[in-house]
Amino acid sequence: MALPPRDDAAVARAVAALDARFGDRCQTGAAIRDQHGHTATWMPTQAPDAVVWPVTTEEVQALVRICAAERVPVIGFGAGTSLEGHVNAPAGGVSVDFTRMDKVLAVHADDMDCTVQPGVARKALNVHLRDTGLFFPVDPGADASLGGMAATRASGTNAVRYGTMRDAVLGLKAVLPSGEVVTTAHRARKSSAGYDLTRLMVGSEGTLGLITELTLRLHGIPEAISAATCSFPDVEAACNAVIAVLQYGVPVARMEMLDTLTVKAVNAYSGLDLPLTPLLLLEFHGSPAGVAEQAQTVGEIAAEFGAAGFDWTADAEARTKLWQARHDAYWACHGLRPGLKSMSTDVCVPVSHLATCVGAVQARAAAEGLAAPVLGHVGDGNFHVLLQVDTGDAAEVARAEAFVGWLNDLAIAHDGTCTGEHGIGQGKAKYLPRELGPEAIGMMRAIKRGIDPHNIMNPGKIFDMGNAGPT
Amino acid sequence: MALPPRDDAAVARAVAALDARFGDRCQTGAAIRDQHGHTATWMPTQAPDAVVWPVTTEEVQALVRICAAERVPVIGFGAGTSLEGHVNAPAGGVSVDFTRMDKVLAVHADDMDCTVQPGVARKALNVHLRDTGLFFPVDPGADASLGGMAATRASGTNAVRYGTMRDAVLGLKAVLPSGEVVTTAHRARKSSAGYDLTRLMVGSEGTLGLITELTLRLHGIPEAISAATCSFPDVEAACNAVIAVLQYGVPVARMEMLDTLTVKAVNAYSGLDLPLTPLLLLEFHGSPAGVAEQAQTVGEIAAEFGAAGFDWTADAEARTKLWQARHDAYWACHGLRPGLKSMSTDVCVPVSHLATCVGAVQARAAAEGLAAPVLGHVGDGNFHVLLQVDTGDAAEVARAEAFVGWLNDLAIAHDGTCTGEHGIGQGKAKYLPRELGPEAIGMMRAIKRGIDPHNIMNPGKIFDMGNAGPT
Numbered sequence: 011m012a013l014p015p016r017d018d019a020a021v022a023r024a025v026a027a028l029d030a031r032f033g034d035r036c037q038t039g040a041a042i043r044d045q046h047g048h049t050a051t052w053m054p055t056q057a058p059d060a061v062v063w064p065v066t067t068e069e070v071q072a073l074v075r076i077c078a079a080e081r082v083p084v085i086g087f088g089a090g091t092s093l094e095g096h097v098n099a100p101a102g103g104v105s106v107d108f109t110r111m112d113k114v115l116a117v118h119a120d121d122m123d124c125t126v127q128p129g130v131a132r133k134a135l136n137v138h139l140r141d142t143g144l145f146f147p148v149d150p151g152a153d154a155s156l157g158g159m160a161a162t163r164a165s166g167t168n169a170v171r172y173g174t175m176r177d178a179v180l181g182l183k184a185v186l187p188s189g190e191v192v193t194t195a196h197r198a199r200k201s202s203a204g205y206d207l208t209r210l211m212v213g214s215e216g217t218l219g220l221i222t223e224l225t226l227r228l229h230g231i232p233e234a235i236s237a238a239t240c241s242f243p244d245v246e247a248a249c250n251a252v253i254a255v256l257q258y259g260v261p262v263a264r265m266e267m268l269d270t271l272t273v274k275a276v277n278a279y280s281g282l283d284l285p286l287t288p289l290l291l292l293e294f295h296g297s298p299a300g301v302a303e304q305a306q307t308v309g310e311i312a313a314e315f316g317a318a319g320f321d322w323t324a325d326a327e328a329r330t331k332l333w334q335a336r337h338d339a340y341w342a343c344h345g346l347r348p349g350l351k352s353m354s355t356d357v358c359v360p361v362s363h364l365a366t367c368v369g370a371v372q373a374r375a376a377a378e379g380l381a382a383p384v385l386g387h388v389g390d391g392n393f394h395v396l397l398q399v400d401t402g403d404a405a406e407v408a409r410a411e412a413f414v415g416w417l418n419d420l421a422i423a424h425d426g427t428c429t430g431e432h433g434i435g436q437g438k439a440k441y442l443p444r445e446l447g448p449e450a451i452g453m454m455r456a457i458k459r460g461i462d463p464h465n466i467m468n469p470g471k472i473f474d475m476g477n478a479g480p481t
Numbered sequence: 482m483a484l485p486p487r488d489d490a491a492v493a494r495a496v497a498a499l500d501a502r503f504g505d506r507c508q509t510g511a512a513i514r515d516q517h518g519h520t521a522t523w524m525p526t527q528a529p530d531a532v533v534w535p536v537t538t539e540e541v542q543a544l545v546r547i548c549a550a551e552r553v554p555v556i557g558f559g560a561g562t563s564l565e566g567h568v569n570a571p572a573g574g575v576s577v578d579f580t581r582m583d584k585v586l587a588v589h590a591d592d593m594d595c596t597v598q599p600g601v602a603r604k605a606l607n608v609h610l611r612d613t614g615l616f617f618p619v620d621p622g623a624d625a626s627l628g629g630m631a632a633t634r635a636s637g638t639n640a641v642r643y644g645t646m647r648d649a650v651l652g653l654k655a656v657l658p659s660g661e662v663v664t665t666a667h668r669a670r671k672s673s674a675g676y677d678l679t680r681l682m683v684g685s686e687g688t689l690g691l692i693t694e695l696t697l698r699l700h701g702i703p704e705a706i707s708a709a710t711c712s713f714p715d716v717e718a719a720c721n722a723v724i725a726v727l728q729y730g731v732p733v734a735r736m737e738m739l740d741t742l743t744v745k746a747v748n749a750y751s752g753l754d755l756p757l758t759p760l761l762l763l764e765f766h767g768s769p770a771g772v773a774e775q776a777q778t779v780g781e782i783a784a785e786f787g788a789a790g791f792d793w794t795a796d797a798e799a800r801t802k803l804w805q806a807r808h809d810a811y812w813a814c815h816g817l818r819p820g821l822k823s824m825s826t827d828v829c830v831p832v833s834h835l836a837t838c839v840g841a842v843q844a845r846a847a848a849e850g851l852a853a854p855v856l857g858h859v860g861d862g863n864f865h866v867l868l869q870v871d872t873g874d875a876a877e878v879a880r881a882e883a884f885v886g887w888l889n890d891l892a893i894a895h896d897g898t899c900t901g902e903h904g905i906g907q908g909k910a911k912y913l914p915r916e917l918g919p920e921a922i923g924m925m926r927a928i929k930r931g932i933d934p935h936n937i938m939n940p941g942k943i944f945d946m947g948n949a950g951p952t
Contacts, residue, residue, distance in 0.1 A: 253591050259703060428673060
């Protein structure tokens with residue numbers, strides 16, 4: 011899908027109209043524009059022509075109508091924590107910053123749902139919910155905006171129990187390229203009412219419309235939470251224990267794995283003394299008796315697979331300490347070779363292929379001389395290789411890029427996906443056709459063309475521009 | 482969306498080509514055609530021109546290519562248990578009977594998934610899985626085909642814990658109107674790889690393509706299962722208990738409600754002596770200690786809301802007996818006024834609106850003199866009114882149809898949906914625009930046009946032909 015042609019006069023007209031409509035809430039300064047084309051990644055910034063801060067759905071409609079009339083691109087911006095260049099503006103256009111649409115519009119405690127604007131950050135939502143006994147479980151690590159999380163179908167550490175944004179969004183409102191507002195579903199827990207537009211919008215990365223309201227499923231705060239860690243002789247033993255835990259039906263809330271290199275990094279960063287072997291970290295939610303039983307069952311399973319040092323606790327402070335390795339992992343990995351940039355990967359494979367894939371990663375990283383710590387949401391088969399890259403060394407960058415491509419192909423060859431939770435954006439656009447084939451890409455293009463015929467919604471994302479004919 | 486124009490010569494050419502290709506597996510006899518336009522409902526039969534039994538994806542491709550070349554409609558047929566006229570052929574065409582595509586292609590026990598052809602019935606799948614320790618949880622009552630269940634986004638009694646077909650399908654293959662085979666996803670537990678084509682196909686009711694392969698999520702057979710029943714003074718008390726159970730986070734596997742009229746019908750039908758009050762039936766899955774704890778917690782909650790006679794058991798035979806009222810409910814309701822036809826409804830509302838909506842149903846049914854027993858998957862807010870209608874009495878049919886329309890509007894007015902699990906088909910097409918508005922219908926039409934520009938895939942379903950312009 012080619013980028014829409016750029017027409018400087020049209021952009022100027024649209025920006026002038028936005029300036030008249032939004033006043034100070036339309037900005038064109040270079041620093042602000044650069045900040046809105048910048049992502050938490052190694053990808054080069056591609057700044058938009060202007061940034062607008064709407065506060066209502068009606069304002070988003072007005073903005074989209076102005077841009078659509080001039081066929082100027084519109085790019086949603088939440089917290090800027092995307093790892094795949096989602097907020098870049100490769101064809102210019104207007105960045106729609108949702109940070110001022112940050113209201114919790116309603117909490118229906120009896121129905122365990124809430125309706126929010128897209129700029130609400132997930133931590134702020136949980137603070138808001140504090141007194142209701144409810145919480146919003148999807149936790150991608152970063153304090154992302156809920157609109158951005160929905161747009162990228164984000165998940166994180168406790169997806170193994172509570173699901174991803176796919177499961178968390180009951181319905182949403184979005185402004186379409188036509189300026190119309192679509193309501194995809196209401197608040198029923200389930201529905202068979204026509205095409206599942208909610209799930210189509212979740213993960214569409216702003217390429218079909220801009221989400222302006224979300225109704226989210228909430229969960230009761232568990233009566234008790236306990237945590238456990240244990241060390242395994244090797245990755246295969248850890249993965250086999252994970253499979254057994256899942257098959258046994260233990261409702262683990264979180265199940266994370268750090269490989270030996272990550273453990274080593276954490277030991278150095280946080281002054282810990284963990285054994286230099288793969289580490290599994292678990293969290294259990296339930297009644298006090300329930301979490302004790304879950305921990306005991308997992309402890310027995312872990313022992314069967316040769317685990318040592320199964321520690322568990324239901325005490326909040328001790329739990330944080332037990333999970334310190336996980337909390338520190340990102341920055342600890344950065345510390346492996348200070349000054350380098352992190353290149354994240356996001357493959358997800360069936361759990362039975364996890365040990366093979368992680369083993370292949372470690373072997374190739376060693377052969378290539380790359381620092382490639384592995385950190386996984388292993389309950390879902392999703393793992394990240396936090397490649398530490400010297401971006402000043404062209405040969406190392408090339409090796410790292412080849413490594414990422416090889417890893418994506420490895421996951422695809424193992425019935426998996428190149429992205430479990432980060433999305434396609436710009437970074438993975440060339441892998442999507444390899445993963446799903448030309449028929450799926452053709453179907454996605456047909457949907458995109460039908461809804462956004464002039465390709466004004468976040469152009470240059472999801473679809474690989476390298477292989478593309480016209481829109 | 483208007484029906485495609487009928488061209489008898491084109492139909493004749495397509496049927497001749499299918500006859501040449503499929504031999505005995507292409508049939509045009511009236512009885513067989515009628516059977517394939519017949520649904521488990523009061524709707525009139527609209528027979529196809531021919532019925533074909535393919536056995537492979539390649540044969541479905543060949544069939545679709547033959548029909549597409551002549552612009553002849555193609556209608557998928559599974560077990561024929563649809564309640565909304567999904568298998569009717571209002572514009573004629575070819576019924577594709579999937580009953581011979583009934584192979585379980587692979588079971589990946591370690592990954593807790595399996596790949597099946599669409600004609601596998603859900604009970605047959607569970608028989609096949611018996612020795613793996615795994616089961617497929619979605620249970621719509623009828624022994625439906627898995628392809629049909631996916632196409633209508635079916636669910637049933639244990640959706641409250643295990644989700645619906647939306648959650649159960651990891652990925653699928655489908656033959657598109659072009660004859661191409663699309664793969665929507667592989668076997669990873671989660672993915673952010675582009676538009677969620679899996680969820681778009683699930684619930685698309687055969688209007689975008691024919692599903693020829695499904696990869697399904699499985700679950701471990703619980704170590705222990707227990708059941709409970711309890712009687713409540715009124716519907717409101719029962720609904721409040723349901724809300725409390727959900728908020729408390731008790732992981733109930735099933736939570737069903739029978740209203741007083743349904744209990745009365747069951748007593749008469751099965752010689753039971755249940756109190757003539759609303760009845761809640763529950764099932765718990767987990768460890769032996771876990772299910773005991775769940776039952777105890779629910780018993781305490783039920784008592785708080787005035788429940789009497791909380792009975793529970795972990796014994797399989799006693800469990801069946803305890804749930805006998807639920808198992809017998811459908812036929813028992815039929816027995817309320819023998820010889821009548823059942824007109825099913827399928828609204829789903831947020832649980833906080835459940836008591837209000839059920840109360841309104843009972844009041845209106847009494848005022849109208851309609852036999853309207855209520856049976857609900859109350860954990861999801863989904864309930865069925867099993868209207869018993871004398872189809873020979875035109876005035877009663879009119880009253881019943883007006884009742885169904887009023888009920889759908891009532892659910893929509895309470896933030897709900899006209900269909901929790903049966904789908905839109907023909908029967909609810911006029912309610913879909915009322916529920917989601919013209920923008921959502923416009924978006925669905927854009928998708929339909931992009932993928933099936935000549936409207937050959939199950940025309941006359943989902944989209945209301947009464948309000949439609951051309952395709």
